[in-house]
Amino acid sequence: xxxxxxxxxxxxxxxxxxxxxxxxxxxxxxxxxxxxxxxxxxxxxxxxxxxxxxxxxxxxxxxxxxxxxxxxxxxxxxxxxxxxxxxxxxxxxxxxxxxxxxxxxxxxxxxxxxxxxxxxxxxxxxxxxxxxxxxxxxxxxxxxxxxxxxxxxxxxxxxxxxxxxxxxxxxxxxxxxxxxxxxxxxxxxxxxxxxxxxxxxxxxxxxxxxxxxxxxxxxxxxxxxxxxxxxxxxxxxxxxxxxxxxxxxxxxxxxxxxxxxxxxxxxxxxxxxxxxxxxxxxxxxxxxxxxxxxxxxxxxxxxxxxxxxxxxxxxxxxxxxxxxxxxxxxxxxxxxxxxxxxxxxxxxxxxxxxxxxxxxxxxxxxxxxxxxxxxxx
Numbered sequence: 001x002x003x004x005x006x007x008x009x010x011x012x013x014x015x016x017x018x019x020x021x022x023x024x025x026x027x028x029x030x031x032x033x034x035x036x037x038x039x040x041x042x043x044x045x046x047x048x049x050x051x052x053x054x055x056x057x058x059x060x061x062x063x064x065x066x067x068x069x070x071x072x073x074x075x076x077x078x079x080x081x082x083x084x085x086x087x088x089x090x091x092x093x094x095x096x097x098x099x100x101x102x103x104x105x106x107x108x109x110x111x112x113x114x115x116x117x118x119x120x121x122x123x124x125x126x127x128x129x130x131x132x133x134x135x136x137x138x139x140x141x142x143x144x145x146x147x148x149x150x151x152x153x154x155x156x157x158x159x160x161x162x163x164x165x166x167x168x169x170x171x172x173x174x175x176x177x178x179x180x181x182x183x184x185x186x187x188x189x190x191x192x193x194x195x196x197x198x199x200x201x202x203x204x205x206x207x208x209x210x211x212x213x214x215x216x217x218x219x220x221x222x223x224x225x226x227x228x229x230x231x232x233x234x235x236x237x238x239x240x241x242x243x244x245x246x247x248x249x250x251x252x253x254x255x256x257x258x259x260x261x262x263x264x265x266x267x268x269x270x271x272x273x274x275x276x277x278x279x280x281x282x283x284x285x286x287x288x289x290x291x292x293x294x295x296x297x298x299x300x301x302x303x304x305x306x307x308x309x310x311x312x313x314x315x316x317x318x319x320x321x322x323x324x325x326x327x328x329x330x331x332x333x334x335x336x337x338x339x340x341x342x343x344x345x346x347x348x349x350x351x352x353x354x355x356x357x358x359x360x361x362x363x364x365x366x367x368x369x370x371x372x373x374x375x376x377x
Contacts, residue, residue, distance in 0.1 A: 006056035006087065007271065008253040009080055011042060012264030013065040014282050017100065017135065030067055038264070038282060039072045041289035043079040045263050050083035057250035058092045060114075066100040074112040091249040093118055093157075098136040098144035106151035116155040117148050118188075124178035125171055128164050138178070145182050155246060157186035162224060163217045164192055172220040173227065180231045185246040189224050190239050191217065218367045225363065238317050238366045255318050257311040257330075274301050304331055312339075312376040317369070321353070321360025335359075342375045 015030040015038075058080060060073070073094070080086055093116040094109060106117065123129050124138040136144075148156050158179055162172050179187060192211075211217065225235055233241040237255060240248065253260050259271040265285035267278045276299035279285045288295045302310075308331040315322035324335050336343075343359060346352035351365030351372055365372055 006054045007084070008057040008059065008250045008258065008260035009055055009084070010250075010260055010262040010267055011058065011060045011065075011076055012262065012267045013060060013062040013068060014038075014265055015067045016062070016064045017067065017097075034282060034286065035067070035072075037286050037290070039068070039075060041286045042076055042264050044289050045295060046076070046079040046083050049261060049263070052083075052085050054087065055080065055084045056087045056090050057253065058086070058090060059250040060094045062095055064097050064100060065094055066096040066105070070105065070108040070112060073109060073114070077113050091116055091155075093248070093250055095120065096144070096148075098141040101144035101147055103147040103150045106148050106153060110152060115153070116157070117153050118157040118159065119144060119148065119184075120159045121179070122159060122161045123164065124175045125167075128167060128171070128175075131165055132161070142178075142182065145184070154185070156184045157188060157248070158182065158184045159188045159190065160224075161190050161192045162220045163211055165211055167211075167220075169216055169220055169223065173223050176224045176227050180227060183231075186240070186242040186248060187228065187233065188240050189221075189228075191221060221367060222363065234319075236319050238361075238369055255314045257315065257327075273307060274299065276300070307331065308333055309376050313373045316359065316361055316373060316376070319360065321355075321358050323358050325357060339375065346372055346375075 015035055017030055058077070060068075060076075065073075077092070092114050094114045095118045096106075097120050101119065106114075109117075119141070121141045122132055122134060124141065126137050129137065145156065145158070160175060160179055164172075176189070225241070228235065228241045233243060235241045236247050237251075240251070242248070250260075252258070260269060261271060262269045262278065265278055265282045266280040269276050276296040278295045279288060279297045285295055308327070311327055311331070312322060312335075315327070327333070328335055343352060343354060346365065347354050351362060351368060353360050353362060361369060361372065
């Protein structure tokens with residue numbers, strides 16, 4: 001279980017061997033020299049942030065963290081341990097892509113402290129993977145999972161995307177079935193959002209790849225969750241399911257009003273009622289660290305109203321929802337007086353449950369979560 005008051009650490013790795021056509025994340029193609037300087041810069045940023053606070057989760061995200069050499073991962077983890085009070089049972093997650101995942105590499109990662117792997121599969125259909133610009137095949141994804149298990153990792157999460165361009169309901173269910181056949185410990189099932197600046201948006205329009213109507217997308221989502229339910233997984237967040245004891249400790253910090261520190265270009269931090277974001281461009285970030293200049297391009301103190309809104313919006317993403325009393329005590333707010341009328345409307349619509357001491361979304365409400373959660377902004 002997460003330690004009370006412990007902070008999470010996020011390390012951003014912006015390098016990729018290829019750029020996926022749907023991606024809107026902060027990333028770029030691999031440059032070995034820039035990567036070498038970047039790792040040193042991340043180490044230095046961590047050292048500059050040292051305050052000895054308790055840490056119980058570390059998450060390497062990207063980009064493609066598996067483009068780092070094991071020695072580079074070890075250096076970053078050593079910097080974290082020197083700067084903070086890292087708990088012995090810290091959940092240490094490492095995102096990987098199937099094409100950069102080998103048994104010896106995963107085994108070496110485990111030796112330096114990685115104990116959870118998040119594998120970006122996205123689909124088990126080769127045509128769908130090609131449309132997404134992924135460079136791996138479904139067979140490579142299965143082989144990567146076997147390699148991870150073979151290296152002794154007993155905490156593996158798989159990412160899968162639903163509602164892909166030209167994807168049928170049956171094809172979506174087939175990918176979920178393929179995922180369940182591997183029996184991961186955790187799975188993230190995301191509805192694809194086509195960003196205006198992503199190449200896939202233009203390519204889909206050019207090739208006539210359309211996403212099925214909203215009602216069919218809803219059926220895809222409900223099908224997927226019915227399948228994971230039947231396989232013994234517990235849904236604990238809108239897009240996440242897990243076996244008992246395998247909920248993502250790090251991501252729960254985002255959803256349970258926790259605190260985290262982000263390192264690397266574009267990384268976000270939230271701590272002590274403040275929020276800040278590092279410069280996004282990789283070379284600018286490295287240059288700033290090398291010059292001993294600040295790397296945060298924005299830093300602001302959140303108002304109590306903003307903090308309350310964040311706590312409600314993120315907490316209601318969880319299947320357990322929010323307990324009213326702790327939030328009211330923390331933020332000095334009578335939630336029923338402020339939001340009771342809106343909540344009653346959502347309850348009447350079948351989108352929310354008011355259990356007296358707790359509010360939560362129904363699965364139907366999760367399908368329209370943007371409309372519901374926007375009430376609390």
